[in-house]
Amino acid sequence: MADVLSQSEIDALLSALSAGELEAEELPKEEEKQKVKVYDFRSPQKFSKEHIRALEVIHDNFARIISNYLTAQVRKNTKINIQTVEQITYEEFIHSVPNPTIMTVFKMPPLNGTVLFEMNPTFSFNVIDILLGGNGERTHVNKEFTDIDKNIIFNVASGLVSNLKLAWEDVLDVSIEIENIETNPALNQTLAPNEPVALITFSVEMGKSSTFIHLCIPYLSIEKFLDKLVMQNWFQSNEDEENEHIRKKIRNRINNVEVDVAVQLGKTDIIVDDFLRLAAGDVLVLDNKASSPVDVFIENELCYYAKPGIMGKKMGISILDSVRKDVESDE
Template sequence: MADVLSQDEIDALLSAISTGEVDIDKAKSEEEEKKIKLYDFKRPDKFSKDQLRTLQMIHETFSRLITTMLSGQLRTSVQIQVTSVDQISYQEFIRSIPELTLLTIYEMGTLEGSAILEINPSIAYTIIDRLFGGNGFKELEIYREPTDIESKVMEKILSKILGYLSEAWKDVTEVMPRIEQMESNPQFIQIVGPNEMVVVISFEIKVGNKSGIMNICYPSPLIDPIVSKLSAQYWFSNLKKEKTEENFEIIRERLNKVKVPLIVNLGEIDINFNEFIKLQVGDVLSLNTSIDKSLSVLVGNKEKFKALPGLQGKKMAISIEEVIEEGSE
């Protein structure tokens, strides 16, 4: 709703027009300019804002997962957050990253095509230094290609990082990332045509007091087959899907295969350490229970049953006398 002017404001506006302080033609032209929105037909938007928001949510989950993993691997404070999600041409992406960087080209498994994971050298060499036992905080020589050993070490850590993409994407589609090659010069990488649109997800990574940028580049042909699933409605419907009887059966079947320890507490006795170390084969200990008294039966560390001791053939056995209910367990 437009603002309602008071009488004093109307009088002041009329006075400014009459004195020439306000140019009506100029004001009209400025208003027309505001209505014009530039559109480049050579670079049409391939993805809607809703689809980009879904990609952002997927990769916010991914960033939380790898934050926990890297904190444990590097044994230091690691913070990772999504800073932007943009759709640009592949040529613009290549031009936006350093001439010497750490590029990982990987397949997505179920999706045809390749994607790129790029880590800025400022943070890549900090991670390498931490993995090699350094503190990661000293000034490192970052404007060089990694050695063969450094490349192998980073390949292992990057394989773990990419593994968490499967978990992040699981509510949209199944992906199985696999590293194809690693490169340090972006000019040697051409996964799509220069004018092909790509989605670039940028992350800020902080390791201790060092920070750097990581980018994930998805070409549009890679995402096109699942673009209909990249809506918030679809994503949240998958997150909140109803539990069907089939799901219950799967859970029940898996629980039935879980092995748990069953322990019968036959009784207790207090002895001192001197008596304990003198125990020998054949010694008899008198417990504080009798043969006609119920024994506690533990499942794990929880008391679940009361039972009486006895024999089943030549084997010791118990007879369940009472089931102990504890809340809804």
């Protein structure tokens, strides 16, 4: 910590500056330490931490769903857990994928572009081995995928990918459109090499084997829906839906309540003696003209103006306007 100058030392310093004995540049300055964050323009960070967290929550649910699905398909206890969610470039993803592999290319409308789901050879051949009657415990297989292998694994991959619809349903209503399956990742040039993607890595434990599968979502696919990946909006949306449900329920209850409706054609004042002398055929003159609107009362409250008339063999009214009442506030 720097020493604190006394008042006399401050005065002496100011005097020296005024007399020109000391230049301002000669005053000691504290070293300013600035923290500089390295930014790589070749790999821009377009996914925020909030977006990464939202993708992790969505696909953690996806991992649980496909765990149950795969267990039912291979009749073997399978555990799938999400490991990492990170942003990399498309080129880095392609270079990290082994050749051959099983890469499912599909679309998720209304998301734009294509999404990639990669299942490495160890996982793919283990699944194929189990479905063909084996135990699925081969540790390493060094061969190309045959047409039969591709057809078998295509059905499994299609089932896994289709469950993304369930995982995304609370965020966005998507549909799954599978285009094809590639075994050579280098041939899949759907994106520019430096295009940022979200790479979601899942660990798969099936019997004694342990391996990984990957889901690659390009930034361009979800760029227009980034607001949906803000978790705060999810809770707000759920709250709005709940409030709307309550409003509809209250509205339905109110709609079934019976109320008294009365129409006042007019009014007049008479004395008690005339009232006692009233008989059939007497005529009372009202204060309202026959062509003028009549008052409609709901539970003794004036609410509408209407025009009287006849509907079939019954009398009726046609609402002309509502009564706008000023709200009185306590002062």
